[in-house]
Amino acid sequence: MKRSRILAIALLAFCWMSGEAQQKISIREKNIEPERLFQTIEQQSGYMIYCNLAEMDSLLLSVDMTESSPEEILKKAFEATDYKVSSYGDKYLFVLKDRELITELSEDYFDRRKTYSTTSDNYLLSPLEQKATSENKLYTIGDERSTDVPEKIQLTGIMTDFRTGEPIIGAVIYTEKTLIAATTDAFGFYSLQLPPGHHRLLIRGIGLKDTQRQVAIYNNGKLDIELEEEVYSLKEVIVTSERLARVQSTKLGVERIQIKDIKNIPTAFGEVDVIKVVMMLPGVKAVGEASSGFNVRGGSTDQNLILFNDGTIYNPTHLFGFFSAFNPDLVKEIELYKSSIPAKYGGRISSVLEINGREGNKKELTGQVSLGLLTSRATIEGPIGKKTSFILGGRTTYSDWILKKLPEKSGYNNGRAGFYDLNAIIDHKFSENDNLYLSGYYSHDRFNFDEDERYGYGNMNFSAKWRHIYNDKLTSTLTGGYDHYSYETETNETPTNAYRLDFGINQGFLKMDFTSYLTEKHTLDYGLSGILYVLNPGKYGPNADESLVILDKMQEEHALETAIYLADRWSITPEFSLDLGVRYSMFNAMGPRTYNLYDPTKLPDMSSIVDTKTVDGWKGFKTYHAPEFRLSARYAFRSDFSVKLGANTLQQYIHKLSNTTIMSPTDTWKLSDENIRPQKGLQVAAGIYKNFSDNTIETSIEGYYKTMKDYLDYRSGAQLIMNHHIETDVMSTEGKAYGVELMIKKTQGKLNGWISYAFSRTLLRQNDSRVEKPINNGDWYPADYDKPHEFKFAGNYKFTQRYSVSLNCDYSTGRPITLPTSKYQYAGGEFAYYSDRNQYRIPDFFRMDLAINIEPSHHLTLLTHSTISLGVYNLTGRKNAYSVYYVAENGKLKGYKMAIFGSPIPYISYNIKF
Structure with missing residues (x-):
């Protein structure tokens, strides 16, 4: 029995080492464009790399590494830049500017009343908070324990471009189930009337990344949202548009x-x-x-x-x-x-x-x-x-x-x-x-x-x-x-x-x-x-x-x-x-x-x-x-x-x-x-x-x-x-x-x-x-x-x-x-x-x-x-x-x-x- 147990452990270790070996690759490039570097890594490793190539159009990278993981190679290639490399799961890498991808929840994440609750009328996310906040976190507006929760609640806010601060015109925010929707005006302002409770809000902006917000709303409040440019896989260049807006809008012509x-x-x-x-x-x-x-x-x-x-x-x-x-x-x-x-x-x-x-x-x-x-x-x-x-x-x-x-x-x-x-x-x-x-x-x-x-x-x-x-x-x-x-x-x-x-x-x-x-x-x-x-x-x-x-x-x-x-x-x-x-x-x-x-x-x-x-x-x-x-x-x-x-x-x-x-x-x-x-x-x-x-x-x-x-x-x-x-x-x-x-x-x-x-x-x-x-x-x-x-x-x-x-x-x-x-x-x-x-x-x-x-x-x-x-x-x-x-x-x-x-x-x- 002891010999069998040792043999099983050795076999698992060999499989793990073999799997690791499959991820080790060698790349030697000088002044290479990010797009070509990503293609080479994906072809050799099977990884999927997500990024915003439009941000990287002025970059030239150099890297000389052997028998290294894709993540190590990318970190070395981008070490002199303001880009951060993050991994998620076994096959996904993200290259983001000025930040790393958050893949784990903080210890106090589920302590919603302590961290994300407010009984005031406004709930404002700073740029740093919004960039680091997961789309799946719950933002609570108002107090669920209140005895004076209205039947209809008004959620308002302003959507702006994360880079420039300009208001986003024509962005659509709507609920997943009831399809209650609102569109931002010329000033980026929206107003959405919701029943109290939990809602998943989907947000789409022209040329911007589709995103979502999880809200628990019990009082009128304000949620300002900063939207970013589309982050897409190297496999597909995406030019976004209004998509459903032309179909769902009442206007024609x-x-x-x-x-x-x-x-x-x-x-x-x-x-x-x-x-x-x-x-x-x-x-x-x-x-x-x-x-x-x-x-x-x-x-x-x-x-x-x-x-x-x-x-x-x-x-x-x-x-x-x-x-x-x-x-x-x-x-x-x-x-x-x-x-x-x-x-x-x-x-x-x-x-x-x-x-x-x-x-x-x-x-x-x-x-x-x-x-x-x-x-x-x-x-x-x-x-x-x-x-x-x-x-x-x-x-x-x-x-x-x-x-x-x-x-x-x-x-x-x-x-x-x-x-x-x-x-x-x-x-x-x-x-x-x-x-x-x-x-x-x-x-x-x-x-x-x-x-x-x-x-x-x-x-x-x-x-x-x-x-x-x-x-x-x-x-x-x-x-x-x-x-x-x-x-x-x-x-x-x-x-x-x-x-x-x-x-x-x-x-x-x-x-x-x-x-x-x-x-x-x-x-x-x-x-x-x-x-x-x-x-x-x-x-x-x-x-x-x-x-x-x-x-x-x-x-x-x-x-x-x-x-x-x-x-x-x-x-x-x-x-x-x-x-x-x-x-x-x-x-x-x-x-x-x-x-x-x-x-x-x-x-x-x-x-x-x-x-x-x-x-x-x-x-x-x-x-x-x-x-x-x-x-x-x-x-x-x-x-x-x-x-x-x-x-x-x-x-x-x-x-x-x-x-x-x-x-x-x-x-x-x-x-x-x-x-x-x-x-x-x-x-x-x-x-x-x-x-x-x-x-x-x-x-x-x-x-x-x-x-x-x-x-x-x-x-x-x-x-x-x-x-x-x-x-x-x-x-x-x-x-x-x-x-x-x-x-x-x-x-x-x-x-x-x-x-x-x-x-x-x-x-x-x-x-x-x-x-x-x-x-x-x-x-x-x-x-x-x-x-x-x-x-x-x-x-x-x-x-x-x-x-x-x-x-x-x-x-x-x-x-x-x-x-x-x-x-x-x-x-x-x-x-x-x-x-x-x-x-x-x-x-x-x-x-x-x-x-x-x-x-x-x-x-x-x-x-x-x-x-x-x-x-x-x-x-x-x-x-x-x-x-x-x-x-x-x-x-x-x-x-x-x-x-x-x-x-x-x-x-x-x-x-x-x-």
Whole structure:
């Protein structure tokens, strides 16, 4: 027996030693990337190594060890860094920055009342505590022994980024069993109503690690959570997204894009362009290249409300549409509402594009510089004390050198073109319940092809926002600001004809928004807003002492637009939810003003004036008001499958005057008045949403039908600039748009991106009985931006953490045009006879773009991190027609096609962070 026992012990020892021997490996590497080192260890040992490779992209490691365990090798490799190596079980290793993985509970872990209980209303985790706390620990809020435990308890808090301290927008926190959920707002704030007891809370944030919290809650309290970047296995590169949010949200027709996704999409000259990425979404169209104006679901370019940190941007373009007006390094995310427009927004009838700027880094001073072929930009950010942070950014161009390289015979080699924009954002935390945000933006463009005629235009915005948390169930945001847009054109070709033309629009705004978390089923959003408009329609005057131009100044236009709104987010059951809202808007056109009244049985004309009115001071002389309704409904068959229905009615009191198909800096705006009615829009939409492969593939199909009334069209020969009676050159038109949009989006894995197809039509009609010869005899005709078929692909493939490739494909039907079909002789002259309005189309559009993104390795001691992007815009060199025009040559009309980018455009950009 004794011999058998000794033999058994020896056998066990041999097996243990054999098992240990299997884990001993040898590695000899110098200046190796962490990714390659991990792969080698995994292949030799069978271990699984977990890490965040994105943090290690600047590391080079050296190790020379024989017959050592994987853990020993990693500890040796990382001993000169701030990374810690931890093991868990027999086959798992974790490499984490500044900390070790906690794999054992402390001795007093289960003494919950002593360590983690609180009877106060707040339970706050410090960064160090939160990093070290296991997801499975229990956080007790309130006292279980209390005799006054409410039936419903409010849990609130703020989610922030662990690295920078910035609030996390759109993170979802929900219970595992009851599926009670809440989403963080623009300030990272959430409010969740729970029954008393134990709950497992699941938290998901875009681009951040999914996490959980175990809570035992017996009183209203606060739980602030810091989220970290995704920590993933080397076996799979994960790009996270909203996953279930698109399916479970009540809203439809809403697209949210993070700035990291925007920077992966190739654009002209390698310039990261927020607006161009928006145009890659289904349902968003552009009439052609080099245009930052866009059309959403059949709407015109002026029917989109574009907001940057609450300020209205009237012209989101630089260099006549070649670049958007937003510095991408200052942008946090963009959200496009094609349908389900929140009740707090109004003033446009097609869409709302909300662009949220980043807040400054609250932990450390950082910056970055980006160099491109045409532009450069720089950003610096950091904390000011413990409660304040800032971020400053600037962008400029040096594109004049390109014009200088043009041949002299082109006539453009003496031209100049350039722009710059500046941003400043400051946020200050007064207390746990009060935050102040300040944002400023300024942009300016100047452009001339010769020395005689010059253009300039720019935006200026300032906003201040105060966020206050009253209690667990009520928050408010007070926002005020000022918006300005202007342009000027001047010429000095001849001193006697030298002139300057100016246009400007100014608006001050103030709004108060409240959110009340009434019950677990009802969340109310309500508030009021006001906008004061001061519009300078035009000033035309001499630009030199010798000029004979006579000063002409149009009357200023003044108006006040106010609104109140109420919306209820109603969770009837876990499967069925409703968003109900009403907004009541009022518009008052005000003096001082002199205007004409016309015979209502005739179109406005100088011959049909029946009276002239004069209004003194800031008195109102015309009022428009109307309710606007919002409805969205969702039924979820499963957590990854839902159907939705929505409807919106909207009013628009300001109109863009333009006879071009693109957004131009010389476009002017006109306020509604006695003779110009507001535009009205109605949209009904429905959608089906289904996720596959563990929510890594999102699919959707949405259909919509839309009507528009009092959309402005122009009479033949209309004069839109310096027209004191513009109502005599415009006509009200009605429109309809309908379409279907399909989208497949892959959010995880080395390959991610989206592919979409949209079929849509946009038709207009003049049905005013006062018009003697309506366009196309009063029949429906295609709008200038009607493009029935559109196919778009935007994809990114990541070979490693440093190397990736991006590809775009964009196809669409050619836009409509009106062509001459024949000619005739009359009174000794030759005239062209034209087809019906927009009866023909230019050739179809197709473009493919390619980019290679490289993140070079850097030694650990270096303080900077750089990236390089190489690419080709218009890879196939297709000459896409921007327009078609005709020139008389030798007595014959010859047609020509103009292309903006008729050949491949290679580019390189360099970005450095410090």
